[in-house]
Amino acid sequence: MTVPSAARTSVTTGAIAGSSKVYVPVPEAPDLEVPLRRVNLTNGEHLDLYDTSGPYTDDTVTVDVVAGLPRTRDGWTRHEPVDGASTQLAWARAGIITDEMRFVAAREGVAPELVRDEVARGRAVIPANRNHPESEPMIIGKAFAVKVNANIGNSAVTSSIEEEVEKMVWAARWGADTLMDLSTGKDIHETREWIMRNSPIPVGTVPIYQALEKVKGDPAALTWEVYRDTVIEQCEQGVDYMTVHAGVLLRYVPLTAKRVTGIVSRGGSIMAAWCLAHHQESFLYTHFAELCEIFRRYDVTFSLGDGLRPGSIADANDEAQFAELRTLGELTRIAKSHGVQVMIEGPGHVPMHKIVENVRLEEELCEEAPFYTLGPLATDIAPAYDHITSAIGAAMIAQAGTAMLCYVTPKEHLGLPNRDDVKTGVITYKIAAHAADLAKEHPRAQERDDALSRARFEFRWHDQFALSLDPDTAREFHDETLPAEPAKTAHFCSMCGPKFCSMRISADVREYAEKNGLTTVDALEAGMAEKSEEFADAGGRVYLPVAPA
């Protein structure tokens, strides 16, 4: 491949502040090891965190984007096809626990048998094209931690290969579990090649975009053959999952006529235009079985696109949306009968009181295939803040059972995200995903909250930064008012100043209570009278000497 200037410059590398990369062996698979981010605390403890960032955050690794990442998975056990399918689904059904399953089990901290079972039932997918051996396998399903996808990709008016490769590394650094390359501009194939060879996380695409480029942007000129060849080209490159808008049927198009915002999915609008132009059923639908045959050769996972998702609060949960969802259920069964893994894409724009209904219907109609939603935005009125309008909906829909959240950046509806927007989008969605893990009482989720809160209460500022989703910005904000190093151990911050720090007063109260055995109501009743004078004498202790700011 040609070497873009990105290769000559460099992508972002280096450990996350306060952390280092460690690898732990995978039980019963001695050659495999799972990468973790180890947060090293100032009190001598450490906390290991799930780590999506790949070798880029390993200070001992020299990154060479021209060579690409090591093809680690080439050395893993490759099982024989089952009924013609070389997929995690087929193997799981056959009772085989693959190396990929063992890896994700260790990563999630669960038993490999749970992973196999969830994959076999179609309630979880492991997107892992055999031609993307650079990836570190991960699992998407409601029994596991909620995942986050980041969209990148150029358009006809912005960006370059260099920028896109850096955006991929950057998104993974901040916690993106998968990446979609949605390029619609120039050099689509080349851009994707650079991303694939350097991505430690699974990569998804929407093949109709490249197919449309091949027919010079005219939807009516699209054919099954052009589309099929594009899919094969992308399968060969190693794309792990593909969005296919096969549920946009000819008869559903009129259902969008009275909508406030019509069809807002690019793929959906392209297929609607094709169906009307030819007055034929969508070739994605009529050739769906053939598509399954291709996917199962590479173990590409379907992401069945919601081409008729609502693009506004007014259009949420309407007839068009749910008609398509029923068809996605039908397609789910076909894909699974071919041994192909499937997940289902979801909205969009949905007010809070209509969110749970989306999950309920998806699970009912699509046999609990993993739900993968874009937000949803809980209101339309805040362009420039749609990472936030959608994080509200995303947290709620994930709590209800959505397995993966597609991020939305502050630029949504206004322009293409730049590198800063990508980070903001990823961090915002890590918040939504984690909030849902907590609400689902997912094992391990609260460990990080507790560790950070203890650091906060004990004024271990460096630890509070290191444990946070974005240590750099947390520290930067603290530095704005109290930049000096002693402030990083001071028992207050600029919010309240030394005299009004509740945590500090509270710590003093606790110390006094513990010292005097007054940590229960009974003890208080019994012992406080004699102790109160003593505490009053020690009143000066409530405010420790002020540390230099």
Next chain:
Amino acid sequence: MTVPSAARTSVTTGAIAGSSKVYVPVPEAPDLEVPLRRVNLTNGEHLDLYDTSGPYTDDTVTVDVVAGLPRTRDGWTRHEPVDGASTQLAWARAGIITDEMRFVAAREGVAPELVRDEVARGRAVIPANRNHPESEPMIIGKAFAVKVNANIGNSAVTSSIEEEVEKMVWAARWGADTLMDLSTGKDIHETREWIMRNSPIPVGTVPIYQALEKVKGDPAALTWEVYRDTVIEQCEQGVDYMTVHAGVLLRYVPLTAKRVTGIVSRGGSIMAAWCLAHHQESFLYTHFAELCEIFRRYDVTFSLGDGLRPGSIADANDEAQFAELRTLGELTRIAKSHGVQVMIEGPGHVPMHKIVENVRLEEELCEEAPFYTLGPLATDIAPAYDHITSAIGAAMIAQAGTAMLCYVTPKEHLGLPNRDDVKTGVITYKIAAHAADLAKEHPRAQERDDALSRARFEFRWHDQFALSLDPDTAREFHDETLPAEPAKTAHFCSMCGPKFCSMRISADVREYAEKNGLTTVDALEAGMAEKSEEFADAGGRVYLPVAPA
């Protein structure tokens, strides 16, 4: 009062981009008029929005912060006391519809009788100290639009009077419904005076902060007399509502001993320290009836503080928190028996699955007094993004019935918010509040979403900006990639570029379908065969000539 440099410089004035200030008469109160923000659309339509920004956004008004705002409410009808109470609650119970009630009814678009009834039942409050005649009355209650409070105020290590006055104007500009001045640094009285005389929105305080300053920061040195005199001083200045942590009882303090983050409320920790030091019950609790007598002379509203609110996910919904809530219920009944309006403050840090329980208990224990919550943060792990972690919780708790949301800024836990943080906090919380209004199917709420979505679908970019919560930033983001004026009417943006714009393709599809009567499934079945060829011929129309970018 002394004139700080703020008075010599100026605060932010001028209409919100794309809008102008209009005033509409209040029915049955010919001398009163309600200010609105009128968004003037390019298609000749307009949308009137609830407007908190005061005269600062009226281009016809000359602002003079030394003179202060006009004392408009001095000219409104003043009714006689009822049973010694000159409060909206007392009048409402007596069947009197005050000018304040008529004003808020017109503002909310509801019948004055609904306002009177909700106030009489204690389910809503109108915080309107008679010594703050500059304010434009508003109502806080679950039957009305969800409100947003912004906290400002200096601390010992940051900020000045000038900055705080500008923060007040700035917060109101972006939609803050009330303001709390939480100053703990120097010039507390003077800072507040400047804020009061220039604030069009109700102002709240936490009097214990100033009282503590008077005793040189030693909680043990606090007395009821010092506190009482501080409260009277603030009542005289016109403070509309005050946070009183009267529910932190001596016997509850040991309940916090095993917590991860102890007591995180400043007022709560101060009172806990006082209780332990004296081994006496809180003077706020023992003198509560006396406090009610003071409040009812001015119609100051209680905001009963949750001094034992959880400061971490681990501490949510614990015994300490709910023990205090029960005491707040007891105090609510006492306050109401004195004719004083009451709202109840709520957490804090709460995982999503424990949020609804907070509202349910508050309503049960506190007779549905308006709930006023800080967030809650749905996770602890994202310092620097706590406006987002908390917006998730805020939207959910508001959907469940919370009447007012106290904003959280990106600086929470790290430092004092600056002017930019104040704006980010307010906009983020307007999103949460509006999302809840939509979810509650509040009348009028969806009008704005629909208007913005129609503008979006019709590529009226200027209208999309003008209708958004932050027109300046929306436009700025669009300008980043397509700054030229023609792009503001172009039928695409840089996200997808001209060929992949789903809205554009969708509009073309719709136009074709409507022109040919194909907007129903039946029509499609009947007429499509003959029409498909025609659409194919018109294929070029799917992509209109590209507008210059």
